Amino acid sequence: MDQINIGKKIRIRREQLGYSLQDVANTLEVHRSTIMRWENGETNRIKLPTIEKLAQILQTSPGFLMGYEESTETTTSRNSSPDDACFLPVVKSLYADQRLFETQNIVNYELADAHFRYNHCFYWFVSGDAMAPSLEDSDRVLIKQQDHIKDGQLGVFLLDEKDYVIRKFYSKNAIELRACNPYYPAIKLSKEEQHRLKIIGVVLESKRQW
Known part of the structure; x- marks a missing residue:
């Protein structure tokens, strides 16, 4: 995951939606300076659960923020809310340790029902x-x-x-x-x-x- 590119995409979506740094920070419950560091590419890594929350706030997908997708739009129905669905990682390889969910092993995100969110679920081909x-x-x-x-x-x-x-x-x-x-x-x-x-x-x- 390119930290500079993901920071640029966060800024692009935030500005498209007319959100301030403080707006995003308040919703995500972090400091304003944290969002600023992300947008400037100054941090080493943004954790995957945080990327999922950012995607919901910015009305896009984790795949777009991480550079896997070009479109900024989510594939959720207009009649559904973010609480009705979640994005689960699609992994490239199977591992029996922490490598399973490392950034370099995630190739995309797939939309799934919200009840899968907290059950350590993922997709694999x-x-x-x-x-x-x-x-x-x-x-x-x-x-x-x-x-x-x-x-x-x-x-x-x-x-x-x-x-x-x-x-x-x-x-x-x-x-x-x-x-x-x-x-x-x-x-x-x-x-x-x-x-x-x-x-x-x-x-x-x-x-x-x-």
């Missing part, structure tokens, strides 16, 4: 056809980040650092990962092998572009 026909390559899945999965749930995992969207089943002494696509054999992990598997989260829904 499916790679491969292991879950076809339910999920196809390049489908977007909405994932809730968590370190546990119920028996039979569809989740996203890292196995030996390779990503999988697959269902997890439990037996007495083993874990089995099963694909929908019959061409993909089940992956069985004994109790001694389970340290190789890292749970990233559970799949809540999916989107497909036609």
Whole structure:
């Protein structure tokens, strides 16, 4: 994220809307000087939750502020309020640590229902056809980040650092990962092998572009 460019976009939107520095500062509950430093590109980093709040105040999207989108307009309905929706990050790669939500791993933002806002949710593009026909390559899945999965749930995992969207089943002494696509054999992990598997989260829904 280019701090100077994001600062310029904050200033552009603020001036387009006729807001003063103090107006934005009051709504965001920060000092006026903080907004000024952002606009001048003097700070090292603006945290992602703050960018989301700024986008709502400035009636735009996080993607525009961060340089992923050209349009200043949000895709929310005219009849909806900012409280009805939120912007969730679309991540490029899966990680089982803080790298998941680092700026360089976020490629865009996607509009979602507001109740996903505080549940550590994000979008990711499916790679491969292991879950076809339910999920196809390049489908977007909405994932809730968590370190546990119920028996039979569809989740996203890292196995030996390779990503999988697959269902997890439990037996007495083993874990089995099963694909929908019959061409993909089940992956069985004994109790001694389970340290190789890292749970990233559970799949809540999916989107497909036609």
